[in-house]
Amino acid sequence: MKSFKWLVLLIASVLVLGACSGGNNASKSKDGKIQISFINGFTGGDGAYMKKITDGFNASQDKYEIVESQEKDHYTKYKSGDYDMVVIHGNNLETYRLDGMIQEVGPLYEKAGLKESDFHQAGMDLAKLDGKLYGFPIDIHPLTMFYNKEFTQEAPKTYEDLKKLNADLQAKNKDLYALGVPSSGLVEFYMLMIAAQNGVDLQDGNALNFAQPEYADALMTFHDMVWKDKVSPAGLGLDGEFKTFMKEADSGKAVQSAIALTGPWYYAAAKEKFGDSLGVAPIPQIGKQQAAYGNAHMLAVSASVEDEEVKEGIAEFAKYMFTPENLINWADGGQAPVHLKTIEKVTAEKDKYQIAYQNSLQFDSYVAPPQVYQYGEQIRYMNEKVFSKLVGTENLTADQLMKELESATKKAQQIAETQPK
Amino acid sequence: MHKGTSTKTWAILMVSPFVLCFILFWLAPMLLGLWVSLHNWNLSSGNNGFVGLQNYVDILTPGSLYNEAFMLALKNTLVFVVISVPPLVIIALGLALVLDNLPTRLKPVFRTIYFVSYSISVTAVSAIFLWLFNENGGFINNLLVSIGILDQPINWLSEQPYAWLSILIATVWWTIGFNMMLFINALDEVDPSLYEAADLDGANAFRKFIYITLPQIKNVAFFIIIMTVIASFNLYGQSRLITAGGPEQSTTTLTMGIQNTVFGMNQLGIGSSMAILMGIIMLLVTAAQYFMSYRKKEVN
Numbered sequence: 001m002k003s004f005k006w007l008v009l010l011i012a013s014v015l016v017l018g019a020c021s022g023g024n025n026a027s028k029s030k031d032g033k034i035q036i037s038f039i040n041g042f043t044g045g046d047g048a049y050m051k052k053i054t055d056g057f058n059a060s061q062d063k064y065e066i067v068e069s070q071e072k073d074h075y076t077k078y079k080s081g082d083y084d085m086v087v088i089h090g091n092n093l094e095t096y097r098l099d100g101m102i103q104e105v106g107p108l109y110e111k112a113g114l115k116e117s118d119f120h121q122a123g124m125d126l127a128k129l130d131g132k133l134y135g136f137p138i139d140i141h142p143l144t145m146f147y148n149k150e151f152t153q154e155a156p157k158t159y160e161d162l163k164k165l166n167a168d169l170q171a172k173n174k175d176l177y178a179l180g181v182p183s184s185g186l187v188e189f190y191m192l193m194i195a196a197q198n199g200v201d202l203q204d205g206n207a208l209n210f211a212q213p214e215y216a217d218a219l220m221t222f223h224d225m226v227w228k229d230k231v232s233p234a235g236l237g238l239d240g241e242f243k244t245f246m247k248e249a250d251s252g253k254a255v256q257s258a259i260a261l262t263g264p265w266y267y268a269a270a271k272e273k274f275g276d277s278l279g280v281a282p283i284p285q286i287g288k289q290q291a292a293y294g295n296a297h298m299l300a301v302s303a304s305v306e307d308e309e310v311k312e313g314i315a316e317f318a319k320y321m322f323t324p325e326n327l328i329n330w331a332d333g334g335q336a337p338v339h340l341k342t343i344e345k346v347t348a349e350k351d352k353y354q355i356a357y358q359n360s361l362q363f364d365s366y367v368a369p370p371q372v373y374q375y376g377e378q379i380r381y382m383n384e385k386v387f388s389k390l391v392g393t394e395n396l397t398a399d400q401l402m403k404e405l406e407s408a409t410k411k412a413q414q415i416a417e418t419q420p421k
Numbered sequence: 422m423h424k425g426t427s428t429k430t431w432a433i434l435m436v437s438p439f440v441l442c443f444i445l446f447w448l449a450p451m452l453l454g455l456w457v458s459l460h461n462w463n464l465s466s467g468n469n470g471f472v473g474l475q476n477y478v479d480i481l482t483p484g485s486l487y488n489e490a491f492m493l494a495l496k497n498t499l500v501f502v503v504i505s506v507p508p509l510v511i512i513a514l515g516l517a518l519v520l521d522n523l524p525t526r527l528k529p530v531f532r533t534i535y536f537v538s539y540s541i542s543v544t545a546v547s548a549i550f551l552w553l554f555n556e557n558g559g560f561i562n563n564l565l566v567s568i569g570i571l572d573q574p575i576n577w578l579s580e581q582p583y584a585w586l587s588i589l590i591a592t593v594w595w596t597i598g599f600n601m602m603l604f605i606n607a608l609d610e611v612d613p614s615l616y617e618a619a620d621l622d623g624a625n626a627f628r629k630f631i632y633i634t635l636p637q638i639k640n641v642a643f644f645i646i647i648m649t650v651i652a653s654f655n656l657y658g659q660s661r662l663i664t665a666g667g668p669e670q671s672t673t674t675l676t677m678g679i680q681n682t683v684f685g686m687n688q689l690g691i692g693s694s695m696a697i698l699m700g701i702i703m704l705l706v707t708a709a710q711y712f713m714s715y716r717k718k719e720v721n
Contacts, residue, residue, distance in 0.1 A: 052597050076684050079464050099465035099687070140608065149706050183579045237556050237579035238665055247558050253566050253574065254558030385669045392668065415484035418686065420466060 005383075012129040026307045033065040036313045040297075041074040045268050049333030051253035052391065055322045057331075062311035079289050083191040085314060088135065090126040090296030090375065091369035097134050098373050098420055102300040106133045111315035114322055122366040123338030126285075129371060135298030136318050139335040140176075142294030142362045143189040144264045144355065146245060147279040151176070151258035155281035162259075162284060166231040169258060173249055180244030180257045181225050181232040183388040188379055189293055190261070191387060196367035197287025203370035207416035208378045210386075218397055221286060223401075227394050232257070235392070238405050243267050246273060267334045267355045292362035295369065297335070306408045311398075331356035368408055373419040378412035454693045455628050460669055462690035476694035487682065487691050491698070494678030497671060499658075502653040502706075504585060508593055509649045510642070513600030518630075520601070521608045532605065536598035543595070543658030550591040550663055579668045588659050590671060595659075597650065600645050605642035608634070643714050645669060647707050675699050 027035045031042035047070045054066045055164050066085075072078050078086045079101070088096055096102045109115065114136070116124050123137030147155050151169060156162045156178070181190070195202055197416045198218040202208045225232050233255045236244055245260035260266075261283055270278050283292060299321070301314055320326055323325070324345040331346050336359035343360050350357035372378055386404045390396060435460060458476055461469040480487045490577040520531050538546075553560045554577035562574035570578035577583045615633045624632070635642075666673035679699065 073684075079687075097467075099463075101465050184665060232555075235556055235574075235576040236668070237576065239445060240557070243555070244557055250563075252560060253563050321586060374686065380681075380685070384666060384673075388579065388668050409488075415686065418688070420463075 008135065017290070019248065026310045029065050029153075033061065033063060034066050034309050034313050035067050035223070036085060036310055036315075036317065037067050037069070037083045038085040039069045039071060039078050039081070039083045042070050042087070043072045044265060046265065046330075046333040046335060049329045052329045053321055053326055055324060057317055060320065061316070064316055066317060079300075079334050082304065083308055084302055085317075086300050086302060087370055088298050088300045090137075090140070090298055093126065093134055093298055093300065094129055094371040095299065095374050095376075099128050100303055100420070103303045103305065104132045104134060104331050105301050108301065108311060108315045108318060109133060109136075109226065111312065112319040112322070114318060118322065118340055120338040120340060120360075120363050122363045122368070123296065124369050125297060135300040136322065137338045138297040138299055138321075139330060139337050140294055140296045140359070140360055140363060140366060141264050141335060142292040142366060143186070143193050143261055144267075144294075144359055145259055145261055145281045145283045146266070146270050147259040147281065148245070148274060149277045149279050152279075155279055156284045158260065158284055159286045162231050162286075163229055165258060166229070175249035175251065175255045177233050177244070177255060178226055179232040179255045179259045179261060180236045180241045180255075181222050181391050182236050182238065182240035183392055184237065184384065185239040185262055186241065187387040188383050189263070189295075190222065191219065191379075191382055192367070192369060193261075193283065193293040194221055195292070196289055196291035196293050197285060199289060201370075203372060205416075206372050206419055207409075208370060208372060208375075208412040209409050210382060211402065211409040212405075213402070216401050216405055218287060219397060219401065219405075222387075223390050223393075223396055226391050232391075234394075242270075264334055264336070264355050264359055270273070280355050282358060282362045290365050292366045293368070293369075294362075295340075328353075336363075338358050345420075372416060374415050377415045379408075381408040381411045454696060457690055458693035458697050460690050462688075462693070464687040464689050472690070476691050477698070478695055479691065480698060485683055487688075488693070490678050490682065491675075491695055493670060494673055494675045495699075495702070498654060498656065498675045499672055500585065501588070501656050501672075502650055505589055505653045505656075506646065506649050508589065509597065509600060509653070510646055512593060513597050513645070514604050514642070516597065516601045516606030517608055518634075520605060535601055538595055539598040541595065544662065546591055546595045547662030549580070550587060550594075550659075554587045554663075574655060578664050581668060581671055584664045584668055584672055587665055588656075591659050592653075592656070593661060598675070600649065602640060603645050604638065607638035611637040643710075647710055650706060650710065651703060654699070654706075658719065 019183075031034050038054065040050060050070070051068065054068045058065050069077070069083075074086070075092075077083075086102070093102070116133075119127075119137055122140055126140075127133050127135045127137045127167065145155060152165055162178045169176035169178060185212060195215060198214060200212060200215045200218055202210060202212075202215070210298055226234050233244065241257075241260050241261075242262045244255060244257040245262070247254050247256045247326075249256035260270075269282070289403050299318065301311075305311060305314070322342075324339070324341045327339050327342040328345055330337050331342065331353045334355050335354045337343065337346070346353040346356045346360060369375060386401075386408055389404060390401060393400075459471060459473060461472045461475075463469060479498050480491050482488055488650070516535055519530055520535070523531060554562075555576060556562065556576045556578060559574075559577070561577065562571070565571040566574060575583055577587045611634060616629060619629050619633055655676055656674045657680075660672040660674050661677060664672045666677055675695070676699075679692050679695045681696060682688050
């Protein structure tokens with residue numbers, strides 16, 4: 001009898017806790033507005049600019065309200081929570097589609113009065129999977145070049161320019177280099193950029209295939225940058241490309257670089273330090289052809305959204321967001337929108353929106369990440385192991401690199417096999 | 422009768438908060454974890470069915486993706502346990518002995534100074550040590566180059582064994598206060614008359630430490646060693662924030678591996694199995710320590 005009482009108490013506790021989970025019906029605010037939950041990972045400086053857009057929408061609305069959450073681990077929260085809208089990176093969209101966590105948004109484009117032709121093709125290539133639209137492309141944030149005008153007035157355009165700049169700097173000061181190649185951090189951008197600039201397609205079915213001789217040759221460019229041509233100091237760690245750019249050369253104790261191939265999100269910090277001496281430009285051609293690589297932010301809709309009123313609200317938000325006067329806030333935050341009319345506005349005020357403008361120049365040569373299941377996991381071994389070995393081992397041979405690329409490919413294939421059937 | 426019932430009710434009431442917390446925060450999650458580990462559970466698509474011990478087989482089958490991830494992380498974690506436990510125990514004991522011999526008025530001051538680092542969050546600790554050990558112009562490199570100990574800066578965070586050394590120094594600085602406090606309490610419990618007797622017999626400080634102090638604090642020391650081994654097995658924040666698991670995944674620990682399996686690969690079932698295996702390994706290590714200590718006690 002006593003055991004039974006305890007059991008009842010336990011079950012009751014579980015039921016009470018279980019009742020804390022939410023449902024999927026449209027929820028309403030106190031003033032009767034339909035609430036649309038929106039989660040994103042904009043916890044850095046860009047968060048305030050997205051907030052301007054959502055606040056602006058809320059102020060303009062009698063019927064809908066966006067409830068925005070900016071979370072560092074927003075993907076984890078999205079998977080386990082109950083959100084209507086989410087910002088997904090371009091390289092993750094296929095994974096979320098295959099996992100059944102987002103829905104096709106073609107009909108919402110129509111409701112919002114948006115057309116594919118309203119966006120740059122680079123954005124559309126990211127948003128379209130298997131011939132259907134799965135997101136609204138907000139921006140592309142490609143690998144970006146910052147340069148210090150105190151060391152070079154002109155942005156280097158080729159690898160030869162980099163070598164010449166390096167020789168000039170080294171002649172002045174042994175602690176000055178053309179650029180810094182990091183051992184970890186943004187290295188995925190470096191590896192995909194060099195693949196794109198050498199015309200190497202890494203996608204093989206639903207897996208990434210790194211074990212290609214031409215890719216090994218392309219990757220060796222970074223090894224040569226450090227150990228042969230010495231345009232970069234050796235032993236730069238996490239985010240070394242930006243940290244070196246921001247350093248002050250200090251005889252034998254600290255090295256500095258004149259340019260940084262890095263993420264546009266560092267713009268505010270670099271601008272604060274260098275002011276008008278900071279130059280921004282498209283990345284140079286290091287491989288055989290000009291090509292840019294980077295990631296993108298896509299506005300996607302949860303697969304669990306079925307309520308037509310919520311869908312109407314999402315369409316209304318998209319209609320509001322994708323207008324030059326509202327999306328320009330995003331450009332103000334240092335991002336490069338792919339909405340064509342906003343690009344026009346950015347171009348008209350290119351000094352004000354310096355980084356958005358310079359990055360929009362890279363859209364025409366932009367190569368999208370391969371659309372494979374669990375892209376981030378498929379490339380993890382390359383990010384965490386191969387690249388640091390590549391730039392950290394002076395006597396690395398092409399054969400040794402190829403063995404690592406084979407290991408990376410094997411792991412990528414194993415990850416691809418976990419794709420839902 | 423009435424009094425008896427009342428006492429029993431009170432006893433249940435008093436113990437129920439603990440029992441409830443025990444069930445909610447330990448037993449239920451552990452049983453849930455065990456249950457999840459027997460299923461093909463994907464974080465995105467949910468429970469895809471009972472698979473028995475297949476997740477464990479996948480982790481323990483050489484050549485499989487999960488086996489390589491688990492074994493690498495296990496090896497790295499064991500390296501950290503081996504290099505971190507001795508300094509975390511010995512330095513803590515040393516500090517406790519020093520503090521124990523300080524004038525009474527100074528004891529609380531230094532006790533607080535050494536313990537205060539333990540109250541700082543791992544994020545702040547990692548930020549401090551990232552700055553100190555920065556390869557390019559970091560404080561430690563600048564200092565060592567300036568005073569002529571080094572010709573060239575060391576890549577503290579992107580080259581082994583320096584990466585482990587950086588994490589170890591950060592961990593010792595951060596957590597040493599806790600072990601030290603436990604040792605101080607143990608030292609306070611030692612009967613002063615034992616030292617007085619030893620003084621009369623002409624024992625020096627070293628002999629007093631070996632023959633009086635150590636045997637008297639043995640039980641606490643054993644407890645500290647077990648707790649430190651468990652804490653070192655759970656290394657996460659420092660290696661995540663200071664070295665990001667690098668260089669070349671050499672500081673990727675079990676907890677990081679499990680976290681990545683669950684939140685990166687979405688494999689909640691496999692991740693739970695890894696966590697259970699990790700728990701079993703920790704249990705075995707602790708049991709081995711206990712057994713060795715117990716056996717030694719019996720022999721003595």
